Amino acid sequence: MALQTLWFVLWGLLWAVYFILDGFDFGAGMLRLFLTREETDRRVSLASIGPVWDGNEVWLITAGGATFAAFPGTYASMFSFLYLPMLLILFSLIIRGVSIEYRNKDDSLRWRSIWDLLLALTSFSAPLVLGLGFGNIFQGLRFDSAGYHGSFWQLFNPYGLLTAVFFVLLFLQHGALWLVYKTEGELAARATRWAGVLWFPVLVVAAAFLLYTGFVTRLHDNYLAHPGLVLVPLLAVAALVVVKVFQAQSRALIAFFASCATILFVIATAMVGLFPNLIPSRLDPAANLTIMNSSSGPYTLRLMAVVALVFVPIVVVYQLLVYRFFRSKTMRADVEDAEGGY
């Protein structure tokens, strides 16, 4: 396999893992505002993501850093062409992180409700803008060899908006399933109801996304050339069905894993269609940023491949161990006894 192809796969994987991990804390961050007004449950829902959200977000930093190192041409264009969306993502993540960490640092109700609101808003805006950005990347940005010709408002086209809504719904469901698995009692019961209901709009929007992708993007080219690849979107749909099956049987952990698989295959569906482009041009296919014309030299690619193949598995292992360490449900008793971090 060519180094560039290996890096394309790693690039797609980093994004997928990022969406799987930050996805559930985005979802939980949004949903907890609607699940309960009761202080202890608010703390429980926050504590369910408290130990892990920061480690989850580093996957974004790594995806960004890997784009910089492996495909600097793509990194430069993606971040500068999408200047305003990137800024919005940045502010969302900044305010979100501080909301999670500062929410319990003062006892006043006003203080806490402001941070709760900010956390919900930014947990919504971050995936919304990420979806908007990726939707526009999938269908191509407005640039040619002379530069970028698009505007911020042009990003709000139907397909971009659909992708944005899809991301938000997918993560809402993902977060609901996480809360079902991590909490108990009334809170878990409400999260279960949300997860049950959310599945239907997720299915509808997922179907619309797949169909629309087939029509307005060039992502179908690879599927037409290699029909066997259709397996990837089929797996995404299958995983989504599995979510419903196990969710209905109250098997929370398996339903959550199926949701992880859904996100993985949704991203894979897009990446398979995108290859070998990283950012297609909507104006001139000759200007497409591809894995060949926007990559680093072979020396850097090889170096970074070694770094990634050695260290990313290590990261995966210790992050899994930390998840295992915190595998028990977050109890009301945990947060009522404020010592110990909750």
Next chain:
Amino acid sequence: MSVAVLSRIQFATVAVFHFLFVPLTLGLTVMTAYMETRYARTGDETFLKMAKYWSRLLLVNFAVGVVTGITLEFQFGMNWAEYSKFVGDIFGAPLAIEATVAFFLESTFIGLWMFSWKRVSRGVHAGIMWVVAGASTLSALWILLANGWMQRPRGYEIVGGRAVLTSFSALLGSPYAWIKFAHVIFAAYTLTAFFIMGISALQLLRGKKEEMFRRSFRIAATFGIVTSVMIIVAGDLSGVQVAKYQPSKLAAMEAQWETKQGADFYLLEMPRAHTEENAIQALAIPGGLSLLAYHDANAVVKGLKDFPPSDRPPVLVTFVAFRLMVALGFLFVLLALVSVILAWRKKLSSHRWFLWIMAIAIVLPYLASELGWVLAEIGRQPWIVYGLLRTQDAVSRNLTPGDVLGSLIAFIVVYGVLAVVDVFLLTKYANKVED
């Protein structure tokens, strides 16, 4: 204003703001880990109280440090796309490695640490904080390896208008970067020592929890005297690197206009840039500048006039930042020395005036650290990569001044609010002493 100028102001703003939080994280993780270790070894509850007290301040500080760090990674692509294309092959590597080997570890283990007080033994809990401290330090190393390459590019060749990495070991083994790393780490530890001493001084003045704060003060003072001396050692070595590889920065920071063998160092000096001379120049140390820069009193120092005006950094800012930083550096040694003597002789309480000085002195290492970055980055101008790529050619081409002005204002507003909240919480937790 041009996109380049506005982007520079924006980068300066977000970098300076981020670095208000980084050094304290670097130092307080070590201090917390040390206090917890002492607690685990001795079972002395005072060490536990100290660890809890200082780590609460650490966590408030840590949160803003983490979230404002993301901005910097985004900035290169957003505002400096031409730079990113030019150096991505090289500069992207240490950034990506930083995230993979250091930032993951730091973020995952701080989460583990926060929520595991009751779930693991004292020793293991201290160990987790040592991992966080080690990972933060490792993080700083990779960032400074990246910055070190912008200061002194090596191990590359230019292919098709882009810098391409040819030797990772050259990047990794850059003396410039390692010396700078040492300088930054010791500065961070000194800042932390002064932070702990300053707050402890305030608490001692109020007569609160004397034993805990006296002990904190003493530990910080002992730590601080070593680290503040080491800043100067690393700073001197750093100066030699600058002289060797960034002669225009050296000339500007020393306000040396003429090329001279055995150049003198003036204790009192003030440059006047528009007439290309020094307005004030007094109290000479013969051959002092050559000695400082090259460790040889007879060495030749290249003057600013031997650089075309378009290749010179802004002289006044570079000069003032350097002088002030150095003056503060020596002041830190002095203050740390007095602190150590008074703390070990148990005479702190009888020298209230000194406690007041130490309380006020909290801000000084912050100032010195930022001045260090002003010197490093403005002194490198007009280059973004010294000698290779000019800052004005590095900026994103699709941006308008309006775009950047808008984002700059947004950053100032959001960061301003963050600063207020952060100071509110730091003050609150600094005042909150549990019995």
